[in-house]
Amino acid sequence: MLSLLSIACFAVLGAWTRYAQSLLVQRWLGRGFPYATLSINLLGSLLMGLLFFATAGRMDPVLRTGLLTGGLGTYTTFSTFSLEVVTLLENRETVKAVGYALVSVLGGVSAAALGALLARGVLP
Numbered sequence: 001m002l003s004l005l006s007i008a009c010f011a012v013l014g015a016w017t018r019y020a021q022s023l024l025v026q027r028w029l030g031r032g033f034p035y036a037t038l039s040i041n042l043l044g045s046l047l048m049g050l051l052f053f054a055t056a057g058r059m060d061p062v063l064r065t066g067l068l069t070g071g072l073g074t075y076t077t078f079s080t081f082s083l084e085v086v087t088l089l090e091n092r093e094t095v096k097a098v099g100y101a102l103v104s105v106l107g108g109v110s111a112a113a114l115g116a117l118l119a120r121g122v123l124p
Contacts, residue, residue: 006066007073014074044076048083 018040025036048068055064072079081104088097117123 002062003065006062007070010066010070011074014071017071018075040076041078041082044072044079045082047075048072048079049086052083 021040021043022036025039029035051072052068055067059067085097085101088094088100114123
């Protein structure tokens with residue numbers, strides 16, 4: 001139960017941080033390219049890699065779950081994806097890592113395109 005509460009509290013902070021960073025980056029660099037999302041994905045991946053390994057066995061598990069799953073998971077799910085690819089690579093599962101990355105990116109873009117077509121009534 002404490003883990004769920006920790007996740008929820010950190011999730012609020014992650015969402016607020018993502019929103020604030022989006023506004024700041026868009027104000028600074030404009031909306032002509034998704035710089036805000038790119039900056040969130042890159043910073044979130046850096047923080048996930050850093051905090052996942054730096055806090056292993058050194059932080060209260062409830063707090064760590066809240067920070068990583070709630071905070072960074074809400075800030076960007078891309079950070080979790082990135083960490084999973086790194087973990088597969090570290091485990092010398094290169095084929096799985098590359099396959100997972102390709103299917104995730106190509107599948108995700110394809111699913112978003114399909115959703116857009118369905119929403120627009122292009123497909124029945």
